[in-house]
Amino acid sequence: MDIGLIGSGAIGQYLLKKINEDSHPELHIGHILVRNTAKYRHLEGDYGVVLHTDVEAFLASDIDMVVEAANVATVQALLPHVIRKKDTMLISVGALADEQLLVETARLAEAHATRLHLPSGAVGGLDLIQNAKTFGNLERVELTTRKPASSLTGESITEEKTVFHGKAFEAIEKFPKNMNVSIILSLAGLGINETDVRLIADPAIEKNIHEIRLAGDFGEAVLTIKNNPLPENPKTSALAALSILGTLERVPGNIRYGN
Numbered sequence: 001m002d003i004g005l006i007g008s009g010a011i012g013q014y015l016l017k018k019i020n021e022d023s024h025p026e027l028h029i030g031h032i033l034v035r036n037t038a039k040y041r042h043l044e045g046d047y048g049v050v051l052h053t054d055v056e057a058f059l060a061s062d063i064d065m066v067v068e069a070a071n072v073a074t075v076q077a078l079l080p081h082v083i084r085k086k087d088t089m090l091i092s093v094g095a096l097a098d099e100q101l102l103v104e105t106a107r108l109a110e111a112h113a114t115r116l117h118l119p120s121g122a123v124g125g126l127d128l129i130q131n132a133k134t135f136g137n138l139e140r141v142e143l144t145t146r147k148p149a150s151s152l153t154g155e156s157i158t159e160e161k162t163v164f165h166g167k168a169f170e171a172i173e174k175f176p177k178n179m180n181v182s183i184i185l186s187l188a189g190l191g192i193n194e195t196d197v198r199l200i201a202d203p204a205i206e207k208n209i210h211e212i213r214l215a216g217d218f219g220e221a222v223l224t225i226k227n228n229p230l231p232e233n234p235k236t237s238a239l240a241a242l243s244i245l246g247t248l249e250r251v252p253g254n255i256r257y258g259n
């Protein structure tokens, strides 16, 4: 599968290493959309990619799937163009807290016979949440995220501090680089107005820890994911990059596990 990448930061460069440098047998990144070609020129030599600044030229290239690893604002701006032309995978899923964008994207995907893939990012258990909702009444979904204090606040704190407590729609507005997980959980479960979120800056940890609690007719579940951060951007968990790679590998498969 030929991939066009939007965003070449921590996740983008992880994908370039795992796919192009390690010669993945099924996947190849051939084209990258950037804003500043001079800054990323080295990627052409390092990974054999073509850089684009024009989105239409990028979409006209020989790619099967666009993978976004940039930010929420970029998804808001580009998704309606991209989904008209290509199957698309997003990691900045926080953009889909905008219900109009979600509905319009679904409409365009249907009209143009394309697909939108939303990997589970830095969390897991989306199969469980969706099944719990289908089975009957999903009553409650709560997310508590703890990150190293330096990822969330410029203050030097010695004790943990809750920097946000509220619903997912407000969490992503205030923390678009840290709360994409709250939106994928909302989309799978109870929606952005009903998903409870707490974000804690913790000076005693080095991992990004997400605890998901849910309850409904099925019973109750608690999932804790203790994520190693990506060194290039400690706000971002390595699992987010792996979830893109894993989802890309599963796209062509005829056997589906748990979805």
Ligand SMILES: NC(=O)C1=CN([C@@H]2O[C@H](COP(=O)(O)OP(=O)(O)OC[C@H]3O[C@@H](n4cnc5c(N)ncnc54)[C@H](O)[C@@H]3O)[C@@H](O)[C@H]2O)C=CC1
Residues within 6 Å of the ligand: 006, 007, 008, 009, 010, 011, 012, 033, 034, 035, 069, 070, 071, 072, 074, 091, 092, 093, 120, 121, 122, 123, 176, 177, 178, 180, 181, 184, 232, 233, 235, 236, 237, 240
């Ligand atoms: N769904 C999830 O669970 C997770 C989502 N994320 C999200 O993934 C995204 C990428 O994360 P990182 O790689 O750590 O970020 P990063 O900040 O290291 O890299 C982002 C890159 O995108 C580029 N970029 C920004 N706007 C662009 C545009 N319009 N066109 C082309 N390139 C553009 C930047 O120059 C930068 O190179 C972020 O939005 C982050 O919040 C991160 C972790 C978990």
Ligand SMILES: O=C([O-])CC(=O)C(=O)O
Residues within 6 Å of the ligand: 121, 122, 176, 177, 178, 179, 180, 181, 182, 208, 227, 235, 236, 237, 238, 240
């Ligand atoms: O990587 C993480 O642990 C979560 C994150 O940044 C996000 O959801 O935006």
